Amino acid sequence: MTAALLHFLTGLLATCRDILPIAVIIIGFQVLIIRKPMAHPKKMLIGFVCVLLGVAFFLEGLEMALFPLGKLMAKQLTTPEFLGIANLQQATWQSYFWIYIFAASIGFATTFAEPSLLAVALKAEQISGGTIHAFGLRCAVSIGVAFGIALGAFRIVTGFELYYFIIVGYIIVIIQTAFAPKIIIGLAYDSGGVTTSTVTVPLVTALGLGLAQAIPGRNPLIDGFGLIAFASLFPIITVLGYAQIAQWLTRRNRSSKL
Amino acid sequence: MLKHGFIKQLISSFLSLLPILAVVLVFQVLIIQQPIADVTGMIVGVLLVILGLTLFVYGLEQSLFPVGESMAYAFARKGSVFWLLLFAFCLGFGTTVAEPALIAVADEAAMVTSKSHLIAQTDAARSQYALGLRITVALSVGFAILVGVLRIIRGWSLYYLIICGYCAVVIMTPFAPAEIIGIAYDSGGVTTSTITVPLVTALGVGLASAIKGRNPMLDGFGLIAFASLTPMVFVMAYGMIW
Numbered sequence: 001m002t003a004a005l006l007h008f009l010t011g012l013l014a015t016c017r018d019i020l021p022i023a024v025i026i027i028g029f030q031v032l033i034i035r036k037p038m039a040h041p042k043k044m045l046i047g048f049v050c051v052l053l054g055v056a057f058f059l060e061g062l063e064m065a066l067f068p069l070g071k072l073m074a075k076q077l078t079t080p081e082f083l084g085i086a087n088l089q090q091a092t093w094q095s096y097f098w099i100y101i102f103a104a105s106i107g108f109a110t111t112f113a114e115p116s117l118l119a120v121a122l123k124a125e126q127i128s129g130g131t132i133h134a135f136g137l138r139c140a141v142s143i144g145v146a147f148g149i150a151l152g153a154f155r156i157v158t159g160f161e162l163y164y165f166i167i168v169g170y171i172i173v174i175i176q177t178a179f180a181p182k183i184i185i186g187l188a189y190d191s192g193g194v195t196t197s198t199v200t201v202p203l204v205t206a207l208g209l210g211l212a213q214a215i216p217g218r219n220p221l222i223d224g225f226g227l228i229a230f231a232s233l234f235p236i237i238t239v240l241g242y243a244q245i246a247q248w249l250t251r252r253n254r255s256s257k258l
Numbered sequence: 259m260l261k262h263g264f265i266k267q268l269i270s271s272f273l274s275l276l277p278i279l280a281v282v283l284v285f286q287v288l289i290i291q292q293p294i295a296d297v298t299g300m301i302v303g304v305l306l307v308i309l310g311l312t313l314f315v316y317g318l319e320q321s322l323f324p325v326g327e328s329m330a331y332a333f334a335r336k337g338s339v340f341w342l343l344l345f346a347f348c349l350g351f352g353t354t355v356a357e358p359a360l361i362a363v364a365d366e367a368a369m370v371t372s373k374s375h376l377i378a379q380t381d382a383a384r385s386q387y388a389l390g391l392r393i394t395v396a397l398s399v400g401f402a403i404l405v406g407v408l409r410i411i412r413g414w415s416l417y418y419l420i421i422c423g424y425c426a427v428v429i430m431t432p433f434a435p436a437e438i439i440g441i442a443y444d445s446g447g448v449t450t451s452t453i454t455v456p457l458v459t460a461l462g463v464g465l466a467s468a469i470k471g472r473n474p475m476l477d478g479f480g481l482i483a484f485a486s487l488t489p490m491v492f493v494m495a496y497g498m499i500w
Contacts, residue, residue, distance in 0.1 A: 026325050043321065043437030047317045047318070054317055064302060076290045106277075106281050186480040190479045199274055199278065221437045222436050222440060226438065229443035231447060
């Protein structure tokens with residue numbers, strides 16, 4: 001009990017150090033440059049204490065639940081008994097298809113439920129004058145993340161170089177950007193970063209590391225990372241693609257009406 | 259009022275965790291069909307995550323967000339370019355250092371690196387490596403926001419800057435040690451979550467609506483894209499020097 005408490009207090013202390021810079025920056029700019037006193041000092045203080053406790057609890061919970069869960073899933077889905085083969089050396093990349101389905105499901109479900117994505121999608125619908133539908137945009141981003149994480153899992157299983165995938169992805173993005181409607185470009189680029197939320201990132205990282213540990217011949221350090229990179233790249237491609245299709249459909253409808 | 263906001267946040271934290279739990283549960287019950295080893299630990303951990311996330315976001319909404327957002331708007335509307343750029347850099351740096359997902363991933367990266375005997379297998383070496391990684395990422399996000407703000411002021415095209423960034427990533431990758439590449443690529447997506455996105459978006463949209471001839475939709479977005487691009491370059495550089 002005392003050991004657990006001590007562990008928690010050390011975590012809390014480390015959190016203080018992490019939160020301090022942003023607090024100093026905000027308060028420093030407020031007092032020195034804007035030169036106005038804080039509006040609600042008491043509310044601020046309560047807020048800061050909440051942030052500190054929140055991060056400490058969150059990190060503790062990650063250690064206890066999300067990291068082990070991601071690694072456990074990776075381990076269970078790659079045991080020879082589950083794959084129905086004698087040993088892992090015989091496994092081909094097709095043997096691991098449940099891994100790809102799991103990766104895609106996690107990617108789709110977490111992204112579709114992401115509140116910040118919903119907010120961005122509604123704003124985009126409003127600004128684009130109805131050419132872009134909020135629901136369609138959310139589907140596009142979710143499919144992008146799902147496909148990205150599944151492809152990332154496939155890469156870990158096969159051990160292909162991360163490098164090539166990312167370069168090909170970039171080339172596709174650059175070509176698409178030249179043809180996509182201008183108004184969507186900033187949004188599409190941002191959607192890559194927005195979708196990977198605080199809860200999804202640790203779980204997906206743990207999944208990748210667990211996978212790289214379980215599959216023979218893979219090094220967690222070289223092969224285990226990269227899932228998040230895929231999850232941030234593919235939404236850009238699908239959102240740009242969606243915008244192009246939406247624009248094309250609107251144009252066709254208009255010309256058929258005329 | 260205070261309780262009401264807190265409970266609402268508690269529900270929304272639960273909802274953001276729900277899809278993960280649902281997918282994991284479906285896989286466990288229908289496909290794997292094996293008992294989970296440490297069920298109580300998992301449940302306690304999930305409850306801690308929900309509670310922690312709730313307190314975290316609730317606290318941010320009480321303290322940092324209102325001040326940070328109004329300040330972002332204030333700096334965007336008046337104030338000299340120098341202070342605006344300094345503020346942009348500090349905002350990017352500060353929010354990224356405090357980002358919980360980055361803390362978790364940096365610790366994990368340090369753990370894996372020390373297991374591969376690239377750094378000493380001591381707690382001190384690990385925490386030093388993790389801290390170095392986080393500061394590198396935070397510096398890069400600060401730099402990204404600075405360049406992004408400069409772009410909005412000057413009206414540079416987002417497209418060219420992104421392509422330049424991509425080229426830098428592509429050119430640096432062959433020279434970076436293989437061990438850092440995965441971590442570097444991932445750090446781009448990790449940096450932009452709970453704290454960074456709302457504050458940085460407020461800065462971008464505020465700035466684009468304050469400057470004449472800028473469209474918030476065209477110019478306001480794009481800061482996050484920078485913030486997910488530069489960490490790759492900076493972390494690879496960190497890996498080369500280290």
